[in-house]
Structures are given as structure tokens and as C-alpha cells.
Amino acid sequence: MKNKVMSSIVMFGLCVAAVVVVLIGAYLVPLSHQTAETNPTIAHMRVPVLIMGWLILACVIALLVAAFLLLLRINKGNIFEQKSVNLLKLMAVISLAPIPVLATLFFYTSANVDGSITNFWVVVGVMASVIVSIFFFLLASLFQKAVDYKNENELTI
Amino acid sequence: MAIIVNLDVELAKQKMTLTELSEKVGITLSNLSILKTGKARAIRFDTLNAICAVLQCQPGDLLEFRED
Numbered sequence: 612m613k614n615k616v617m618s619s620i621v622m623f624g625l626c627v628a629a630v631v632v633v634l635i636g637a638y639l640v641p642l643s644h645q646t647a648e649t650n651p652t653i654a655h656m657r658v659p660v661l662i663m664g665w666l667i668l669a670c671v672i673a674l675l676v677a678a679f680l681l682l683l684r685i686n687k688g689n690i691f692e693q694k695s696v697n698l699l700k701l702m703a704v705i706s707l708a709p710i711p712v713l714a715t716l717f718f719y720t721s722a723n724v725d726g727s728i729t730n731f732w733v734v735v736g737v738m739a740s741v742i743v744s745i746f747f748f749l750l751a752s753l754f755q756k757a758v759d760y761k762n763e764n765e766l767t768i
Numbered sequence: 769m770a771i772i773v774n775l776d777v778e779l780a781k782q783k784m785t786l787t788e789l790s791e792k793v794g795i796t797l798s799n800l801s802i803l804k805t806g807k808a809r810a811i812r813f814d815t816l817n818a819i820c821a822v823l824q825c826q827p828g829d830l831l832e833f834r835e836d
Contacts, residue, residue: 763809766810767808767809768795768800768803
């Protein structure tokens with residue numbers, strides 16, 4: 612019962628996070644317009660950078676959806692099953708997905724703007740992606756071991 | 769698998785069904801079925817002891833090693 616309450620709170624948190632991400636995505640549009648107006652020399656970069664921002668946010672949304680599905684499985688009591696391991700592996704791969712987008716952003720801004728401040732945030736983003744991905748891969752391998760032990764235990768008569 | 773479970777042979781000798789054995793030994797039918805079909809990965813001494821007691825046989829009668 613306590614676990615169900617906890618996972619329900621986490622699920623609510625995930626929903627709030629998804630709404631916040633969508634709002635950030637919507638906020639990027641006026642922000643890009645504002646930036647283009649204040650810096651007309653880089654106004655031509657507005658749409659490509661906006662699309663890259665949306666792609667990164669789409670990865671975050673996908674990660675939140677996968678986490679939500681995993682929590683649904685935990686709520687149903689189907690925790691240590693192969694599908695949970697597969698979901699964690701998927702989350703690890705999704706965590707790595709923003710890296711090509713960030714790399715494109717890095718090269719695009721470097722080619723167009725000298726000493727772009729975007730480079731710092733790209734490095735931070737790549738580091739965050741790699742760390743989160745490693746965390747999910749570790750969790751997936753831990754779950755895999757648990758699933759193997761569970762299967763072995765179930766087949767011991 | 770190299771270890772063969774001859775539970776069906778011993779059941780036939782005692783003219784007993786798997787359901788009867790399940791009731792006498794106190795192991796679920798599904799677990800005995802896993803054992804009988806050779807899907808089990810391991811068997812506890814307690815289980816072996818209970819089955820041998822009911823079927824009046826030796827562990828060697830139930831388990832057999834065959835080279836692949």
C-alpha cells in the first residue's frame with residue numbers, strides 16, 4: 612500500500628514534469644523570436660536551433676513516457692520481468708539520443724557564431740546524457756541479474 | 769540436459785497420478801509438472817526426501833545421468 616502511494620506520487624511528478632517540458636517547448640517559440648529580434652545577425656539560425664531544442668525536449672518526453680510505463684509495471688507488481696529490463700535499456704538509449712542533436716547544435720553554432728556560449732550548455736547536456744544513460748544501463752544490468760535469480764528460484768522445486 | 773528425472777516411471781510403478789502425488793507431498797501440481805517435464809533447474813533435498821518417502825524409492829531411481 613505504501614509502495615503504491617509512493618509510486619502514485621512519482622507518477623504524478625512525472626506528469627507534472629511532462630507538462631513543464633511541453634510548456635518549455637512552447638516558451639521556446641517566443642524566446643527564439645525575442646533572441647532573433649535582439650540579435651539580427653543570428654536571426655537566420657532561429658528555426659534550425661528551435662527545431663533542435665524541440666528534438667531534445669522530445670527525447671526528454673520519451674524518457675518520461677518510458678519511466679511512466681515502468682512505474683505502471685511496478686504498480687501492477689510485475690517488477691522483475693524481462694519487459695522491465697527492456698524498458699530500462701530503452702531509457703538508457705533514449706538518454707543517449709540527444710547527443711547527436713547536441714553535436715549538430717555545437718557544430719552549427721560554432722560555424723555561425725564566434726565564441727558561442729551555446730558550447731558550454733552543449734557540453735553540460737552531453738555530460739548529463741552520458742551520466743543518466745550510464746545510470747539506466749547499470750540499473751538495467753542490476754534488474755537483469757534480479758530477473759535471472761528470480762527465474763532460477765522459480766525453477767528450483 | 770544430462771540429468772533426467774524419471775518421476776513418470778516411479779509414478780507408473782506406484783500406479784499414482786501426479787495430482788495424488790501433489791496432494792501427498794504438499795507440492796503444487798505446477799511445480800511437480802515442471803519437475804516431471806525436466807524444466808526444473810534444481811531440486812531441494814526436502815522435496816526429494818518427500819517424493820522418495822511417498823513413492824518408496826531412492827533418489828537414484830528418480831534422477832539419472834545421461835551423457836549428451
